[in-house]
Amino acid sequence: MGEAEGxxxxxxxxxxxxxxxxxxxxxxxxxxxxxxxxxxxxxAKLFEEGGELTKACIRNNEAEVIDxxxxxFVVLTIIAMRRGLNIQDCVESAYNEIKGRSGTLINGxxxxxxxxxx
Numbered sequence: 001m002g003e004a005e006g007x008x009x010x011x012x013x014x015x016x017x018x019x020x021x022x023x024x025x026x027x028x029x030x031x032x033x034x035x036x037x038x039x040x041x042x043x044a045k046l047f048e049e050g051g052e053l054t055k056a057c058i059r060n061n062e063a064e065v066i067d068x069x070x071x072x073f074v075v076l077t078i079i080a081m082r083r084g085l086n087i088q089d090c091v092e093s094a095y096n097e098i099k100g101r102s103g104t105l106i107n108g109x110x111x112x113x114x115x116x117x118x
Contacts, residue, residue, distance in 0.1 A: 022087060025077045039082040046075045 029035045053068030080087040103112045 019088075022077065025074055026081060029078050029081055034078055035081045037082060039079045042075055042079045042082060046072060046079065049075055 026035075049068060049071040053065065053072060056064030056068045076090075077087045080090055101112055103110050105111075
């Protein structure tokens with residue numbers, strides 16, 4: 001895949017590394033007292049980070065895209081923690097919901113079959 005301004009991208013996923021990163025994010029969150037409180041505040045933070053990610057995509061700035069995706073994942077992990085959920089369980093649940101979907105690609109967006117057919 002290459003390198004974007006000093007950020008090295010892996011050629012393939014590493015589940016062990018991902019599990020370790022999630023544990024590190026959770027520890028970082030707890031150490032800063034971010035694991036408690038209102039998850040709605042973190043939802044607002046997610047929209048802020050999503051806006052930054054969108055700007056990075058528009059500007060085609062790969063390093064900022066990588067940072068933005070990571071920032072969104074960190075905030076999603078914090079939201080999960082605040083709600084007593086496990087981020088991996090949330091991702092697995094979402095994947096299980098979409099894995100059998102069919103649909104159509106319209107202007108670069110995947111539209112579920114039920115939305116396409118009315």
